Amino acid sequence: MTANTSRSTALTGIGTLVTNDPTVGEGPLGLIRDAAVVFDGGVVAWVGSTDAAPAADVGHDLDGRAVLPGFVESHSHLVFGGERAEEFAARMAGQPYAAGGIRNTIEATRNATDEELQANTRRLLDESLRSGSTTVECKTGYGQTVAHELRSTRIAASLTDEVTLLAAHVPPPEYAGRADDYVAMVCSEMIDACAPQAKWIDVFCETGAFDRDQAHAVLTAGMAKGLIPRVHGNQLREGPGVQLAVELGAASVDHVCYTTQADIDALAQSSTVATLLPGADFSTRNKYPDARALLDAGVTVALGADCNPGTSYTTSLPFCIAIAVRDMHMTPDEAIWAATAGGARALQRADVGVLRPGARADALALDAPSYLHLAYRPGVPLVSDVWRGGELAWSAHVGHEKAEALR
Ligand SMILES: N=CN[C@@H](CCC(=O)O)C(=O)O
Numbered sequence: 001m002t003a004n005t006s007r008s009t010a011l012t013g014i015g016t017l018v019t020n021d022p023t024v025g026e027g028p029l030g031l032i033r034d035a036a037v038v039f040d041g042g043v044v045a046w047v048g049s050t051d052a053a054p055a056a057d058v059g060h061d062l063d064g065r066a067v068l069p070g071f072v073e074s075h076s077h078l079v080f081g082g083e084r085a086e087e088f089a090a091r092m093a094g095q096p097y098a099a100g101g102i103r104n105t106i107e108a109t110r111n112a113t114d115e116e117l118q119a120n121t122r123r124l125l126d127e128s129l130r131s132g133s134t135t136v137e138c139k140t141g142y143g144q145t146v147a148h149e150l151r152s153t154r155i156a157a158s159l160t161d162e163v164t165l166l167a168a169h170v171p172p173p174e175y176a177g178r179a180d181d182y183v184a185m186v187c188s189e190m191i192d193a194c195a196p197q198a199k200w201i202d203v204f205c206e207t208g209a210f211d212r213d214q215a216h217a218v219l220t221a222g223m224a225k226g227l228i229p230r231v232h233g234n235q236l237r238e239g240p241g242v243q244l245a246v247e248l249g250a251a252s253v254d255h256v257c258y259t260t261q262a263d264i265d266a267l268a269q270s271s272t273v274a275t276l277l278p279g280a281d282f283s284t285r286n287k288y289p290d291a292r293a294l295l296d297a298g299v300t301v302a303l304g305a306d307c308n309p310g311t312s313y314t315t316s317l318p319f320c321i322a323i324a325v326r327d328m329h330m331t332p333d334e335a336i337w338a339a340t341a342g343g344a345r346a347l348q349r350a351d352v353g354v355l356r357p358g359a360r361a362d363a364l365a366l367d368a369p370s371y372l373h374l375a376y377r378p379g380v381p382l383v384s385d386v387w388r389g390g391e392l393a394w395s396a397h398v399g400h401e402k403a404e405a406l407r
């Protein structure tokens with residue numbers, strides 16, 4: 001039995017606390033006004049009103065500021081080299097996004113050293129921490145040889161437990177016109193080598209990437225090695241991705257910009273989460289998903305920043321929350337839930353995205369009295385403090401600490 005050397009911390013004077021636990025507070029967000037939360041041993045020990053807060057070793061008076069669970073980022077591509085700003089500029093001049101741009105990043109990633117990739121991934125995790133993301137899933141997908149994907153999984157696994165093998169991103173240059181041969185290699189040597197370092201298997205099911213049968217082969221090969229499926233689907237046009245994800249019981253299907261009523265009905269009757277990625281649609285001038293239709297049908301919706309150099313070079317879930325409310329007609333409450341508890345559902349985690357006793361002590365404070373300001377004041381760095389495992393991981397008031405492994 002190791003001694004509990006960590007000190008308990010009480011955050012008091014919280015103007016509005018979002019718990020995401022309707023049994024302890026008001027409505028789906030479990031809101032508590034004039035609230036307090038106590039962290040002890042890396043987990044939430046107590047939540048309630050300030051005047052009933054138990055004693056703790058360390059106290060912080062939040063002076064009326066809002067506190068939320070740390071954001072849960074369930075969709076990011078952080079292990080990459082290079083950047084594609086010119087491609088973005090061409091898109092803004094009218095050139096449509098196409099999956100082919102991914103090959104530019106594949107070349108830059110293959111040419112990068114381990115140290116460069118590790119440093120870039122850590123830089124982006126630090127950046128996402130400063131905007132409140134305390135859990136971050138990280139995909140591979142820009143290496144696409146066994147050695148490069150293995151390197152990418154190892155780099156991701158050194159920084160987060162949520163590692164996704166996305167070897168089936170697009171057929172790499174050396175397999176141009178031979179997607180089936182690439183799929184056969186992914187389903188054998190690639191997954192055999194990389195599965196031990198990953199938790200999830202993902203595939204880009206889209207024209208110019210992989211069709212339904214190829215995607216099915218990759219996902220089922222990953223599942224046979226104990227990986228849990230996720231799907232990039234229906235991003236650029238209607239397609240088989242949503243139905244495939246539901247058929248295989250995928251944790252989530254992501255993008256979901258073009259859906260039929262049958263897609264929405266299938267999702268509503270499943271446990272598959274629809275993860276919306278408004279940063280990608282913003283940066284590619286793509287159609288936003290019909291979030292309202294999904295939510296009104298009872299689909300569980302998550303929000304992700306989808307940080308990657310091609311479609312969405314942002315780590316900011318506050319930015320995505322603002323777009324989700326203004327352009328996708330989600331209510332502020334729905335958007336906040338989607339970026340916290342929704343992301344946790346997409347990662348099948350019950351210990352994050354919520355502030356209830358026993359949950360990880362991952363939280364953020366805003367320089368604002370209410371979570372509504374995240375949509376009301378877009379583009380403003382409102383996140384003032386971030387706690388991970390009950391420890392202050394970053395504060396705008398004291399300079400930021402390096403984000404160690406996100407466990
Ligand atoms: N659409 C597929 N994959 C990434 C984009 C990858 C890239 O363009 O580099 C996404 O989720 O947006």
Ligand SMILES: [Zn+2]
Pocket residue numbers: 075076077232306308
């Ligand atoms: Zn993606």
